[in-house]
Amino acid sequence: GENVEQHPSTLSVQEGDSAVIKCTYSDSASNYFPWYKQELGKRPQLIIDIRSNVGEKKDQRIAVTLNKTAKHFSLHITETQPEDSAVYFCAASSAGTYKYIFGTGTRLKVLA
Amino acid sequence: DAGITQSPRYKITETGRQVTLMCHQTWSHSYMFWYRQDLGHGLRLIYYSAAADITDKGEVPDGYVVSRSKTENFPLTLESATRSQTSVYFCASEGEGEEQYFGPGTRLTVT
Helix, strand or coil: CCCEEEECCEEEEECCCCEEEEEEECCCCEEEEEEEEECCCCCCEEEEEEECCCCEEEECCEEEEEECCCCEEEEEECCCCHHHCEEEEEEEEECCCCCEEECCCEEEEEEC | CCCEEEECCEEEECCCCCEEEEEEECCCCCEEEEEEEECCCEEEEEEEEEECCEEEECCCCCCEEECCCCCCECCEEECCCCHHHCEEEEEEEECCCCCEEECCCEEEEEC
C-alpha cells in the first residue's frame, strides 16, 4: 500500500546550523507534499508544501525540494533557532483523494 | 485555528465502553478527517469524509465508527474501547484548494 518513510527520527543541531529531513514515498500518483510542524502538546500546523510540478520551494529559512524520479522530497531549515525545536511530519497525497499519508515524524532539537 | 474544535480534550474510559469524540468546524469545509497519533507511528488516518453522508475508511479503521449528518460535524465513536485505542486523536478539515487544518486533539486513555 501507500507508504511514506521519513528519516531521521531524531535530529540535533547547533543553533545557526542547517537541518535536513528526508522523506520517500511509494505511490507514483502522489502530487502534493505538505510539511507540518508540531510543537509539544500542540496541533500539527502546515509550514510549507510543494506540488509535483515544482522542484523546489522556499519560504524564508525553510525550503522543500522534490525529486519525482526518485520519489523523495526533503525539508531544509537554515540558520536554525531554538524555536525550530519541534516534531516535523512530511506527508504525501494523490490528486483528487485529499488523503494524506504521513511519515513517522522527526524530532528536531536545536541546541543553544 | 479557532474554526475547528474537538471535545472532550481529555477522556479516560474503561475497556469495553463506548466513547464518542466530537469534531466541529465553522468553515463549511467539505473534507474532514480523523487521525490517531502514537509514538513511532506518526499520524495515521482512521476515517475521512468528502461531504455530508459520505465517509470512507483510512489506514486504521477497525474498531471505529463515524458519521457525518451535517457538514460541520464529524463524530468518531469507539464502539467498545480497547487499551490499544489509547492515543491522541486529531480531527482535521480541508476546503477546496486549501491546506488541511487540525483541531487541538483529544487525549484518550483506555484503562
